[in-house]
Amino acid sequence: MADAFQSEAVAMLYAINIASQMGCDRVMFETDSTQLRRAVSTEEYDLSALGAIFREIKFQLHVGFSDVCVVNCSRxxxxxxxxxxxxxxxxxxxxxxxxxxxxxxxxxxxxxxxxxxxxx
Incomplete structure (x- = not known):
């Protein structure tokens, strides 16, 4: 389970980098993982084993885009x-x-x- 969660986080970081390289300014990232959305939207997971990835995601979202929304959608x-x-x-x-x-x-x-x- 932890490996899947890490893969989801790495995939989100990759998507953020691609959107930034494409020049996107206002973005919405959808995930079916409530846990991932919460991890990148709060400080709740910052001290976890994957905390560095979550902090990097939050930093990239903050500096890379003027308007960002991370939402859940059903699988x-x-x-x-x-x-x-x-x-x-x-x-x-x-x-x-x-x-x-x-x-x-x-x-x-x-x-x-x-x-x-x-x-x-």
Missing amino acids: TCNRVAHRLAAFGATLNSGACITWLGQFPEFVQNLVAGDLPSNDM
């Missing part, structure tokens, strides 16, 4: 993010893929599945 509402994370886990270490414009079919299918149905 079922986060299927696209989980599938993208699973895809990223299959890449070689250090590999990075950026899609601008057309997204891969597996992402389009997941997003289409999230759209409300017009059938009544």
Whole structure:
């Protein structure tokens, strides 16, 4: 469990760095981990084994953006993010893929599945 929590924190730090490099100024980060949201929004976890990561996340959020929001969403509402994370886990270490414009079919299918149905 601690390894998963650490992975989530490292992934959030990576996302923060990418958003900053892309020049984003106003950002919203979503996580399905209430514990992670709390860890980066309070001082509650600063003395934990992962405290240095949480302090770095909070510092980067503070200096990198003019408007920041970290929110929770349910895991079922986060299927696209989980599938993208699973895809990223299959890449070689250090590999990075950026899609601008057309997204891969597996992402389009997941997003289409999230759209409300017009059938009544």
